[in-house]
Amino acid sequence: xxxxxxxxxxxxxxxxxxxxxRDVLVAHGYDGFTTNKVAxxxxxxxxSLYQYFPDKAAIxxxxxxxxSDEVAERVAAALADRIGATGPAMGHAVADALLAALEADAAxxxxxxxxxxxxxxxxxxxxxxxxxxQLAGAYLAGLGVDDATLRQQRAWVxxxxxxxxxxxxxxxxxxxxxxxxxxxxxxxLAGTYLAAPD
Amino acid sequence: xxxxxxxxxxxxxxxxxxxxxRDVLVAHGYDGFTTNKVAxxxxxxxxSLYQYFPDKAAIxxxxxxxxSDEVAERVAAALADRIGATGPAMGHAVADALLAALEADAAxxxxxxxxxxxxxxxxxxxxxxxxxxQLAGAYLAGLGVDDATLRQQRAWVxxxxxxxxxxxxxxxxxxxxxxxxxxxxxxxLAGTYLAAPD
DNA sequence: GCATGAGGCGAGCGTTTACTCGCCTACAAT
DNA sequence: ATTGTAGGCGAGTAAACGCTCGCCTCATGC
Numbered sequence: 300x301x302x303x304x305x306x307x308x309x310x311x312x313x314x315x316x317x318x319x320x321r322d323v324l325v326a327h328g329y330d331g332f333t334t335n336k337v338a339x340x341x342x343x344x345x346x347s348l349y350q351y352f353p354d355k356a357a358i359x360x361x362x363x364x365x366x367s368d369e370v371a372e373r374v375a376a377a378l379a380d381r382i383g384a385t386g387p388a389m390g391h392a393v394a395d396a397l398l399a400a401l402e403a404d405a406a407x408x409x410x411x412x413x414x415x416x417x418x419x420x421x422x423x424x425x426x427x428x429x430x431x432x433q434l435a436g437a438y439l440a441g442l443g444v445d446d447a448t449l450r451q452q453r454a455w456v457x458x459x460x461x462x463x464x465x466x467x468x469x470x471x472x473x474x475x476x477x478x479x480x481x482x483x484x485x486x487x488l489a490g491t492y493l494a495a496p497d
Numbered sequence: 498x499x500x501x502x503x504x505x506x507x508x509x510x511x512x513x514x515x516x517x518x519r520d521v522l523v524a525h526g527y528d529g530f531t532t533n534k535v536a537x538x539x540x541x542x543x544x545s546l547y548q549y550f551p552d553k554a555a556i557x558x559x560x561x562x563x564x565s566d567e568v569a570e571r572v573a574a575a576l577a578d579r580i581g582a583t584g585p586a587m588g589h590a591v592a593d594a595l596l597a598a599l600e601a602d603a604a605x606x607x608x609x610x611x612x613x614x615x616x617x618x619x620x621x622x623x624x625x626x627x628x629x630x631q632l633a634g635a636y637l638a639g640l641g642v643d644d645a646t647l648r649q650q651r652a653w654v655x656x657x658x659x660x661x662x663x664x665x666x667x668x669x670x671x672x673x674x675x676x677x678x679x680x681x682x683x684x685x686l687a688g689t690y691l692a693a694p695d
Numbered sequence: 696g697c698a699t700g701a702g703g704c705g706a707g708c709g710t711t712t713a714c715t716c717g718c719c720t721a722c723a724a725t
Numbered sequence: 726a727t728t729g730t731a732g733g734c735g736a737g738t739a740a741a742c743g744c745t746c747g748c749c750t751c752a753t754g755c
Contacts, residue, residue: 302701306752309702329614334743344704349744413616416527421611451673456662456682463661464654475649484654491689500731504722507732532713542734547714 373400390486588684
């Protein structure tokens with residue numbers, strides 16, 4: 300941020316710019332994300348945009364941070380709510396909530412995974428993965444897995460695998476795999492992997 | 498291709514251009530992939546580049562096609578060789594070969610997954626996934642899974658999950674997960690998922 | 696009600712970069 | 726040897742786009 304908006308109208312403008320940034324990203328894609336278009340969509344001049352954002356990357360970063368915070372919040376809430384349950388029902392509930400967290404803003408998810416260079420979102424993605432890996436590790440400890448390294452390894456594997464499946468299912472909507480089936484199979488994958496004896 | 502090279506020296510130049518394209522992509526990243534740099538790295542003028550490639554995307558496409566063909570070839574060969582074996586040893590062998598296929602050109606893998614918009618490689622990636630899904634489906638049929646839809650679903654799940662784990666392991670080299678452990682855990686994930694009773 | 700500075704504007708500058716075009720060279724066939 | 730053609734060159738062009746700068750307006754404190 301180049302300077303912090305003091306008056307209410309400038310705060311509102313910054314808000315409009317971020318919202319417009321999201322809209323431009325969805326409507327025109329990553330290549331079509333230009334500062335002139337963002338300013339235009341916000342009903343603001345390019346010069347005003349640069350009063351508060353040092354460069355183009357800065358406003359894109361804010362847009363991406365907003366979105367990934369939202370997704371992370373939904374995912375964390377879903378896990379916190381459901382990690383207490385037991386048996387296969389818990390796996391279903393988690394998978395379902397995970398899909399819901401991604402489906403809630405599928406338009407951004409699509410642009411972000413298909414058009415955006417992954418490096419732009421790597422930081423946020425790693426952070427979320429780490430959070431979820433910690434939760435999964437704790438869950439494994441509850442299951443009686445005593446080796447801490449093994450817990451980390453298995454948590455890493457199951458979290459990355461489930462993440463990928465959820466994202467790809469939401470984006471690709473494979474004809475052969477209904478939503479309910481996807482939930483069941485994702486839960487099954489995680490369940491069999493984590494529960495199987497060594 | 499704008500026109501096809503007839504003489505030997507022009508064919509050699511096209512070769513040099515494609516090789517230079519790969520090098521520029523690795524050395525300067527996706528953003529640094531400019532036609533001038535590619536021509537320069539190939540010891541050729543920009544004008545000559547445009548004799549044989551209609552635009553920048555065309556030469557990038559060739560570079561990407563080359564690489565993905567190589568990866569696909571290694572993966573397909575690895576699976577064809579090992580799908581006959583039985584028991585957990587087969588899972589290990591496949592996982593190991595898959596990692597090897599990605600490790601063979603990790604520099605391009607890194608640029609392609611971290612900097613390149615995924616859409617540029619979606620076609621090739623889908624094609625490879627489909628090939629492997631077919632193989633996995635056949636393997637499931639051999640295991641006695643009679644429902645063709647279920648075979649498709651499970652093949653989709655296991656292939657995407659394993660793909661993601663292999664790519665991420667090669668790129669991230671997580672400290673807690675040695676190569677041997679990664680092979681074992683990937684095999685375990687696939688094995689428990691596919692072998693578990695319904 | 697006036698002075699001050701924050702807020703906002705938008706034409707345009709400068710750079711980057713994909714791509715071209717007129718010209719030269721090397722080769723092969725007659 | 727000559728001539729036609731493919732191959733190759735590289736300075737230059739055009740367009741896009743990030744970003745600035747000089748100017749105007751409005752809100753707030755005294």
